[in-house]
Amino acid sequence: MQSLISIPKFLIPKQKAGEEPMSFDFSNKIALITGSGRGIGKVTALHLAKLGADIVVNYLRKRSAAEETAREIEALGRQALIVKADISEPEEIDRLFDEIDQQFHGLDILVNNAASGYARPVMEQKVKGWDWTMNVNARAALFTSQRAVPLMQKRGSGAIVNVSSIGSARTLPDYVVIGASKSALEAVTRYCAVEFSRYNIVVNAVSPGIINTDALNYFSLGRDVMVQGAVNRTPAGRIVEPQDVANCIAFLCSPDACMIRGQVIVIDGGYMIAVT
Numbered sequence: 001m002q003s004l005i006s007i008p009k010f011l012i013p014k015q016k017a018g019e020e021p022m023s024f025d026f027s028n029k030i031a032l033i034t035g036s037g038r039g040i041g042k043v044t045a046l047h048l049a050k051l052g053a054d055i056v057v058n059y060l061r062k063r064s065a066a067e068e069t070a071r072e073i074e075a076l077g078r079q080a081l082i083v084k085a086d087i088s089e090p091e092e093i094d095r096l097f098d099e100i101d102q103q104f105h106g107l108d109i110l111v112n113n114a115a116s117g118y119a120r121p122v123m124e125q126k127v128k129g130w131d132w133t134m135n136v137n138a139r140a141a142l143f144t145s146q147r148a149v150p151l152m153q154k155r156g157s158g159a160i161v162n163v164s165s166i167g168s169a170r171t172l173p174d175y176v177v178i179g180a181s182k183s184a185l186e187a188v189t190r191y192c193a194v195e196f197s198r199y200n201i202v203v204n205a206v207s208p209g210i211i212n213t214d215a216l217n218y219f220s221l222g223r224d225v226m227v228q229g230a231v232n233r234t235p236a237g238r239i240v241e242p243q244d245v246a247n248c249i250a251f252l253c254s255p256d257a258c259m260i261r262g263q264v265i266v267i268d269g270g271y272m273i274a275v276t
């Protein structure tokens, strides 16, 4: 694909893709990352485990991927609890949190990462796709957060990070219902941030640019075209990596970020602000 902007070579940072620049200590912390068998969720789970946290690995369909994530967490010397739960179903959210309570008796970090959605143009959308997408991407975060509060209160504090996307505020091809669900997720983030401050729980969202994961397979533009287009248009000179997102999530869960509340932190290497 033809580059829409030309980035002078001297502006391209020498930083390696997805390197781990900051370190925090999450020893004795318990973290739930929804959808952590693969993709961004897996990398976030492993990053928090490297920083000392025990991890709840949640998945919906891909058991073997969740088991592999758990093996890698255990190889780091941390505990991993695997829970299959469809977060679009409030009863399954209840079961997920009951299991966490039984195993760990508390929770410190919740990352609402799992997402799904019907990728197609506006005129081809159906009610079923809207309901599914909204329930997985937005409604779930409200009810996982509700269940997380008492478990975080047991620990004295907590952090919640919701994974949004730049399609919440801009348009992307085939993205209407996912974009709407991410806008709703960002609103939920702000309300939780205000109401949970009294419990010493910090709530924020991250909003990554395009990342080369399986999620891209569902868009008609095609994975390779989307990735190359993102590389060409990103002032930082490379595509966003899952590790970039994991790094930011760790920061938002750390004491250093305690005065950042209800914000949506864009992680896109400047993609959104570049004039094309």
Ligand SMILES: NC(=O)c1ccc[n+]([C@@H]2O[C@H](COP(=O)([O-])OP(=O)(O)OC[C@H]3O[C@@H](n4cnc5c(N)ncnc54)[C@H](OP(=O)(O)O)[C@@H]3O)[C@@H](O)[C@H]2O)c1
Residues within 6 Å of the ligand: 034, 035, 036, 037, 038, 039, 040, 041, 058, 059, 060, 061, 062, 063, 065, 085, 086, 087, 088, 112, 113, 114, 115, 116, 136, 163, 164, 165, 166, 207, 208, 209, 210, 211, 212, 213, 214, 215, 216
């Ligand atoms: N990739 C990107 O370009 C990009 C950009 C911006 C934001 N994001 C956001 O980043 C997050 C992770 O994306 P990704 O690219 O890593 O996605 P992905 O590779 O497609 O993985 C999605 C994950 O969500 C889980 N999941 C889906 N529906 C679920 C449900 N109902 N209940 C429980 N788990 C469910 C999947 O579980 P199974 O493994 O069991 O199927 C899988 O682990 C999402 O919130 C996404 O919107 C992605």
